[in-house]
Amino acid sequence: xxxxxxxxxxxxxxxxxxxPAGLTAGLYASRGGLKTxxxxxxxxxxxxxxTDLVENYPGFPEGVNGYDLVERFKAQARQFxxxxxxDDVRAVSRGPGDSESTGGWIVNGKGTYRxxxxxxxxxxxxxxxxxxxxEAFAGKGVSxxxxxxxxxxxxxxxxxIGGGDTAVQEALFLTKFARKVTIVHRRDRLRATPVLQQKxxxxxxxxxxxxxxxxxxxGGAFVEGVRIRNxxxxxxxxxxxxxxxxxxVGLTPNTEFVRxxxxxxxxxxxxxxxxxxTSAKGIFACGDCISKLLRQVVTxxxxxxxxxxxxxxxxxxxxxxxxxxxxx
Numbered sequence: 403x404x405x406x407x408x409x410x411x412x413x414x415x416x417x418x419x420x421x422p423a424g425l426t427a428g429l430y431a432s433r434g435g436l437k438t439x440x441x442x443x444x445x446x447x448x449x450x451x452x453t454d455l456v457e458n459y460p461g462f463p464e465g466v467n468g469y470d471l472v473e474r475f476k477a478q479a480r481q482f483x484x485x486x487x488x489d490d491v492r493a494v495s496r497g498p499g500d501s502e503s504t505g506g507w508i509v510n511g512k513g514t515y516r517x518x519x520x521x522x523x524x525x526x527x528x529x530x531x532x533x534x535x536x537e538a539f540a541g542k543g544v545s546x547x548x549x550x551x552x553x554x555x556x557x558x559x560x561x562x563i564g565g566g567d568t569a570v571q572e573a574l575f576l577t578k579f580a581r582k583v584t585i586v587h588r589r590d591r592l593r594a595t596p597v598l599q600q601k602x603x604x605x606x607x608x609x610x611x612x613x614x615x616x617x618x619x620x621g622g623a624f625v626e627g628v629r630i631r632n633x634x635x636x637x638x639x640x641x642x643x644x645x646x647x648x649x650x651v652g653l654t655p656n657t658e659f660v661r662x663x664x665x666x667x668x669x670x671x672x673x674x675x676x677x678x679x680t681s682a683k684g685i686f687a688c689g690d691c692i693s694k695l696l697r698q699v700v701t702x703x704x705x706x707x708x709x710x711x712x713x714x715x716x717x718x719x720x721x722x723x724x725x726x727x728x729x730x
C-alpha cells in the first residue's frame with residue numbers, strides 16, 4: 403500500500419464526489435468543525451453540470467443553469483474550509499492497523515488519503531442502450547448530453563430515446579436547434595412529470611414513437627437513422643431518419659470502487675439507511691449513488707446533510723468528543 407506522506411493527507415472525513423451531494427456534505431462537515439477533503443472526479447463531471455436548466459431547485463423560480471448551481475455550491479463549501487482536489491478514486495480500504503474500534507479508511511486515487519470517515523457521493527452515469535451502432539457512432543451522432551451537443555444539430559432531425567424527466571427536458575432543449583425531435587419510448591405514455599409532458603405534447607417540433615425500442619443506430623461516417631421495433635405491432639417497425647440520437651434511458655451508479663466494501667443492490671446502488679450509514683462502519687453514502695426512490699438535486703442535498711452529520715457524530719465518537727444530547 404502506498405505510504406501516506408504528511409499530515410495534509412489525513413482528514414476527519416474524505417468525501418468522494420464533487421456534485422451537489424458531495425459539495426453539500428463538504429459544506430456541512432466543514433461547518434461542523436471537521437477537517438474535510440473533497441475529491442472530485444478528474445476524468446468525470448457531475449451530471450448536473452451539463453444540464454441546461456434546473457427548474458425545480460428551491461429558491462430559483464426562473465430556473466438555474468446546472469453548471470452555475472454547482473459553482474455556487476463549490477464556492478460556499480470552500481468558504482467553510484473544504485479542501486477540494488481533483489482525483490479519480492480507485493479503491494477504499496482499511497488502513498494499516500485500523501479497525502471498527504479505531505476507525506480509519508484509506509482512499510486511493512493518484513494520491514493516498516486517510517479519513518476517520520468516508521462519504522461516497524459519486525452519483526451515476528447515463529446507461530447505454532447496448533444496441534449495434536451505439537458505440538461506433540459515439541461522438542459521431544450518438545450523444546448523452548443535449549446541452550453539450552445540441553447546437554451541432556441546427557435545422558436537423560434528431561431522436562431522443564427515453565420517457566423520463568431528463569429525456570423530455572432534453573428533447574425540449576433540442577427544439578431550440580433541431581427542426582424535428584422524435585421521442586422514442588417503450589410505453590404508450592411518458593414517465594416525466596406532468597408539466598414536462600404538457601410542454602412536450604404541445605410542442606410542434608416534437609413527435610413520438612410510442613411502444614417502441616431502438617434496435618440499431620445506422621449510418622456511414624455519421625448517424626443517418628435509428629431503426630426501431632414496435633412492441634405491440636411489428637409491422638409498424640421502421641427506420642427514423644435522423645442526424646443524431648440522444649440517449650436518456652436511466653443511470654448506472656459510479657460505485658465500482660467500493661462494491662467490495664459496502665453492500666449494494668443488484669444494480670450497484672449502495673444500500674444506506676435513513677442516517678446514510680452503509681454496511682461498513684465509518685462509510686456513509688448520499689445522492690444518486692444510493693438506492694432510493696427519487697434522484698433529484700434537492701434530494702441529493704438532503705441526503706448529504708444527513709450523511710455529513712452522521713459522519714460528524716462518528717468522528718466525534720472516535721475522538722471521544724461526543725456528548726449526550728448531540729442529536730437534539
